[in-house]
């Protein structure tokens with residue numbers, strides 16, 4: 001019985017030792033992997049850093065040349081540091097119109113022929129109320145309208161809005 005116990009304990013220890021060894025080797029493997037990965041990463045980082053340094057050096061050169069050219073142009077410009085006024089002031093130019101008010105060249109204003117207007121207006125003209133040209137002479141009513149006859153003023157009636165008005 002005691003021997004069995006001893007054996008069991010021994011086995012257990014063995015097993016434990018084995019397990020520890022096993023796990024240690026696994027850990028070692030894993031660590032090795034990790035270290036390798038880390039090394040790879042650090043190698044990449046080193047490469048990246050190197051390329052970054054390169055690119056920043058390039059950028060620095062570019063910046064430097066840009067600054068050089070700015071300085072050069074400034075030193076060229078400073079003796080007569082003046083900006084030329086614009087040849088044509090965009091807003092006060094006489095022909096200037098806001099785009100909203102600019103006429104399309106294909107849509108130029110056509111001046112109406114006076115005869116056409118006369119024809120359009122008709123012999124009686126516009127209604128002063130609604131601008132209709134559908135106007136007829138109205139009969140004179142009352143003494144006042146008869147009195148206007150002396151001044152060649154006659155009553156008219158707009159047939160569109162029934163507005164009555166007087167005109168020569």
Ligand SMILES: [Zn+2]
Nearest residue numbers: 127130158161
């Ligand atoms: Zn009218």
